[in-house]
Every structure is written in structure tokens, then in C-alpha cells.
Amino acid sequence: MDNEVHRGFETLAIHAGQEPDPATGAVVPPIYQVSTYKQDGIGGLRGGYEYSRSANPTRTALEVCLAEIEAGARGLAFASGLAAEDALIRTVCKPGDHVIIPNDAYGGTYRLFAKVAEPWGVSFDPVPLGDAAAVRAAIRPETKLIWVETPTNPLLGIADIAMLAGIAHDAGALLAVDNTFASPYLQRPLELGADVVVHSTTKYMGGHSDVVGGALIVADGGLGERLAFHQNAMGAVAGPFDAWLTLRGIKTLGVRMDRHCANAEKVVELLTRHPAVREVLYPGLPDHPGHEVAAKQMRAFGGMVSFRMDSEDAAVRVCERTKLFTLGESLGGVESLIEHPGRMTHASAAGSPLEVPGDLVRLSVGIEDADDLLRDLELALG
Structure with a gap:
């Protein structure tokens, strides 16, 4: 070409x-x-x-x-x-x-x-x-x-x-x-x-x-x-x-990624102000330790969002309560997914130096209506 x-x-x-x-x-x-x-x-x-x-x-x-x-x-x-x-x-x-x-x-x-x-x-x-x-x-x-x-x-x-x-x-x-x-x-x-x-x-x-x-x-x-x-x-x-x-x-990668990123930013905004969430991990946040580097080498900050709850039990409950965010492994599809990395995608790292926190939840934010995604998370977070 x-x-x-x-x-x-x-x-x-x-x-x-x-x-x-x-x-x-x-x-x-x-x-x-x-x-x-x-x-x-x-x-x-x-x-x-x-x-x-x-x-x-x-x-x-x-x-x-x-x-x-x-x-x-x-x-x-x-x-x-x-x-x-x-x-x-x-x-x-x-x-x-x-x-x-x-x-x-x-x-x-x-x-x-x-x-x-x-x-x-x-x-x-x-x-x-x-x-x-x-x-x-x-x-x-x-x-x-x-x-x-x-x-x-x-x-x-x-x-x-x-x-x-x-x-x-x-x-x-x-x-x-x-x-x-x-x-x-x-x-x-x-x-x-x-x-x-x-x-x-x-x-x-x-x-x-x-x-x-x-x-x-x-x-x-x-x-x-x-x-x-x-x-x-x-x-x-x-x-x-x-x-x-x-x-x-x-x-359709370009148009999908634009929507993934836009929806993720709205999800991050909800999570950062929710009292049940202890910490939000997203490179688009100004206080993220890699924010400046991400802003330099990325067009936008992506559709993946992780956050930490007060305990592993609380993290598991959130994963089990969502309706629109489907509990499942993998990521990057048009549909939103939620998972508990410690028990799912990263179970193979348990007991190693790469073991992930038990209170961690990972979201793959899809391209659905953002308001619907926010309502689903609000209900799951209680």
C-alpha cells in the first residue's frame, strides 16, 4: 500500500x-x-x-x-x-x-x-x-x-x-x-x-x-x-x-477505542468519588504515578480500569453484583466485563512476587451507554 x-x-x-x-x-x-x-x-x-x-x-x-x-x-x-x-x-x-x-x-x-x-x-x-x-x-x-x-x-x-x-x-x-x-x-x-x-x-x-x-x-x-x-x-x-x-x-478499532476511553473516564469519575472504593488505578488520573509518561506516549488512556475495595470479600461482592458488567475473563470487547484478578486471570501468580492484591477489581469498560454502566456500578457498590 x-x-x-x-x-x-x-x-x-x-x-x-x-x-x-x-x-x-x-x-x-x-x-x-x-x-x-x-x-x-x-x-x-x-x-x-x-x-x-x-x-x-x-x-x-x-x-x-x-x-x-x-x-x-x-x-x-x-x-x-x-x-x-x-x-x-x-x-x-x-x-x-x-x-x-x-x-x-x-x-x-x-x-x-x-x-x-x-x-x-x-x-x-x-x-x-x-x-x-x-x-x-x-x-x-x-x-x-x-x-x-x-x-x-x-x-x-x-x-x-x-x-x-x-x-x-x-x-x-x-x-x-x-x-x-x-x-x-x-x-x-x-x-x-x-x-x-x-x-x-x-x-x-x-x-x-x-x-x-x-x-x-x-x-x-x-x-x-x-x-x-x-x-x-x-x-x-x-x-x-x-x-x-x-x-x-x-x-473499527479507532472508533471503538474512542468510545472505550470516553466511557472509562466516566467510570473513573464515579469510582473516585464513591466512598466504598479505596483506590482507583487509571493512568488518566493526574495523581497516577505514570500519568505524565502515559500522556506523552499515548493518544488517550484506554478502556481498562482497576480499583481496590476495603477487603477481598468486598471486591468479590462487587464482581458478583453487577448485571451489565459481565463477570468474565478477557477484555477489550464491545461488552463491559468485570473480574477478580486474584482468583481469575492472575491466579497463576498467587504466591509469587507478582501476586495481585485480593481487594482488586478489574473492569474492561465496553461501548454501551455510559449512563447504564454507571448505574450498574452504583448498584453493585451499594
């Missing part, structure tokens, strides 16, 4: 990798639900397609779009966010290497490092990534990767991507940024110096709670080639229908 003509985010989201079908004029890429392809003689591939684990036209359309909206050299689509993370670790690390992760990382990421990567021989240290001195102190000669979430899940911590990119590159390491909570509409880590962007495309990219997927987008084409080799060799690729659903979701 000619970026001199198509450069706005919403334009890229709708058109990148999605030119009308030359045979039929169809404006939406077809679902190529196919495993193999006719070859024009031995080694004569049509468009480079031979077997759909290696490449599939629907997945190609998604991967091109992912690269464009994240301003990257190459995008790769996987069967899940954790499949994408695993491929990245196994591509850039080997036994004996070391990784720095956030001290409030997503529970699934922690589990991947603690239960899969570490037994394989890759060590890791959870570090407060907002503290540059702590990050530098944690670096070893064998550190190959600094892994960042910003905002983090579920405590909504903020890390300075440009600062961490400088620290990583000074140490000869790569910086990978999990951009799931922000989405490329709100934040583009590669433009801030990151080497790799990670997504659970299940969340805001897909946006409708109907598909599971993951993605890696890289700044360097050479790294993209190495990752593509592992993607094919390990095989955890996005299927064509999953790729098509994700691509459909991306088309």
Missing part, C-alpha cells in the same frame, strides 16, 4: 493488506479456508503459497495490516497471544540467557516464563520498569530481552518505552512491548524505539469476544524473518477464519 496516499490510522486499518479482490472486485478479503494449493510444476508456487501453516492469503492480509498500523516492517499472526510470546522467547533467547519482565506482568506471561522458559534454561527477573535505576541494576551480560507491558495488567502501571529502549539497546538487548491494553490506536511502541510489539489480538484488535489470536510486529525485517521461521516450524498460526475475524475487528 502507498503510504504517501494512505497514512491515517483509520485508513490503514480499513485498507492495509485489503485491496479489492482482482478476480471478483470483492472489497473484503475472502476466507481462504484451504490447507494446500495447486503448484504450477514442482516448486512453482502461485503467490508463494504451498501449505497454510506456512502462509495463507487471509492471514497474509492480516499480517500486512498489523505491520502497517503498528508502523513495523513485518507482522506475524499466531493462534493466541501466548503462542506469539513463546515464539518470540524461543527466537531471541537460548538456554543460559536472561530476561527482565515487569514486576506486575500479566499472570499468563509470568506463567510462561516461570513454568516454560525457565525450565528450558532462560532465567528472568521481575523488576519495577518505571524505575530506570532498578532496570539497569537488573541487567546482566546474558540479558537478551526487556519485556514491557504498558499499561500493565491488571495494576495499570506505566513504563517509559523510549527510556527502556535506550537502556535495552545500551546493553545489547531487545525491547519487546506488550501493547494489548493500549492498542496501536493509542500507542505505537516501535516509533518510540521498541524492537518488537506483542498483542493478544483476542482483545481490542478483534474487539468482539469471538476470536482468539496473537501477533508480533517487528521494526527489523531480519528479525521478522527469524520469527517467521519459528512461526512455521512451531506451527501455532492463526487460522483463516480467525484471521478474517481479527481483520474485521481492526477496521
Whole structure:
């Protein structure tokens, strides 16, 4: 796609990798639900397609779009966010290497490092990534990767991507940024110096709670080639229908994120003045410790809100009382969700340095009528 003509985010989201079908004029890429392809003689591939684990036209359309909206050299689509993370670790690390992760990382990421990567021989240290001195102190000669979430899940911590990119590159390491909570509409880590962007495309990219997927987008084409080799060799690729659903979701990402953010701000306003709520965690609040950095590197502050009650029992009661906020895991869909991270999404971190507070509630604020969401929370909070 000619970026001199198509450069706005919403334009890229709708058109990148999605030119009308030359045979039929169809404006939406077809679902190529196919495993193999006719070859024009031995080694004569049509468009480079031979077997759909290696490449599939629907997945190609998604991967091109992912690269464009994240301003990257190459995008790769996987069967899940954790499949994408695993491929990245196994591509850039080997036994004996070391990784720095956030001290409030997503529970699934922690589990991947603690239960899969570490037994394989890759060590890791959870570090407060907002503290540059702590990050530098944690670096070893064998550190190959600094892994960042910003905002983090579920405590909504903020890390300075440009600062961490400088620290990583000074140490000869790569910086990978999990951009799931922000989405490329709100934040583009590669433009801030990151080497790799990670997504659970299940969340805001897909946006409708109907598909599971993951993605890696890289700044360097050479790294993209190495990752593509592992993607094919390990095989955890996005299927064509999953790729098509994700691509459909991306088309409306910009308008959805505007509404997610606007609704979240109204929810935060309610929570901050409610006497039953002890603390609200949201980077849009001026007293949030990462507010200034978030304002610098994000377009807006996102649709995720966490808050703390006076006790774990109180937090659980709120989760059980909402009607419009559905009790469920995951996030980023058009519908609002509520969960208790300590017993649900982050149960795998229980007893570890990344254990989350029992009094914590996490909201994924959807795009419903804001007044309805506020009434639901007011009733649940009592």
C-alpha cells in the first residue's frame, strides 16, 4: 500500500493488506479456508503459497495490516497471544540467557516464563520498569530481552518505552512491548524505539469476544524473518477464519477505542468519588504515578480500569453484583466485563512476587451507554 496516499490510522486499518479482490472486485478479503494449493510444476508456487501453516492469503492480509498500523516492517499472526510470546522467547533467547519482565506482568506471561522458559534454561527477573535505576541494576551480560507491558495488567502501571529502549539497546538487548491494553490506536511502541510489539489480538484488535489470536510486529525485517521461521516450524498460526475475524475487528478499532476511553473516564469519575472504593488505578488520573509518561506516549488512556475495595470479600461482592458488567475473563470487547484478578486471570501468580492484591477489581469498560454502566456500578457498590 502507498503510504504517501494512505497514512491515517483509520485508513490503514480499513485498507492495509485489503485491496479489492482482482478476480471478483470483492472489497473484503475472502476466507481462504484451504490447507494446500495447486503448484504450477514442482516448486512453482502461485503467490508463494504451498501449505497454510506456512502462509495463507487471509492471514497474509492480516499480517500486512498489523505491520502497517503498528508502523513495523513485518507482522506475524499466531493462534493466541501466548503462542506469539513463546515464539518470540524461543527466537531471541537460548538456554543460559536472561530476561527482565515487569514486576506486575500479566499472570499468563509470568506463567510462561516461570513454568516454560525457565525450565528450558532462560532465567528472568521481575523488576519495577518505571524505575530506570532498578532496570539497569537488573541487567546482566546474558540479558537478551526487556519485556514491557504498558499499561500493565491488571495494576495499570506505566513504563517509559523510549527510556527502556535506550537502556535495552545500551546493553545489547531487545525491547519487546506488550501493547494489548493500549492498542496501536493509542500507542505505537516501535516509533518510540521498541524492537518488537506483542498483542493478544483476542482483545481490542478483534474487539468482539469471538476470536482468539496473537501477533508480533517487528521494526527489523531480519528479525521478522527469524520469527517467521519459528512461526512455521512451531506451527501455532492463526487460522483463516480467525484471521478474517481479527481483520474485521481492526477496521473499527479507532472508533471503538474512542468510545472505550470516553466511557472509562466516566467510570473513573464515579469510582473516585464513591466512598466504598479505596483506590482507583487509571493512568488518566493526574495523581497516577505514570500519568505524565502515559500522556506523552499515548493518544488517550484506554478502556481498562482497576480499583481496590476495603477487603477481598468486598471486591468479590462487587464482581458478583453487577448485571451489565459481565463477570468474565478477557477484555477489550464491545461488552463491559468485570473480574477478580486474584482468583481469575492472575491466579497463576498467587504466591509469587507478582501476586495481585485480593481487594482488586478489574473492569474492561465496553461501548454501551455510559449512563447504564454507571448505574450498574452504583448498584453493585451499594
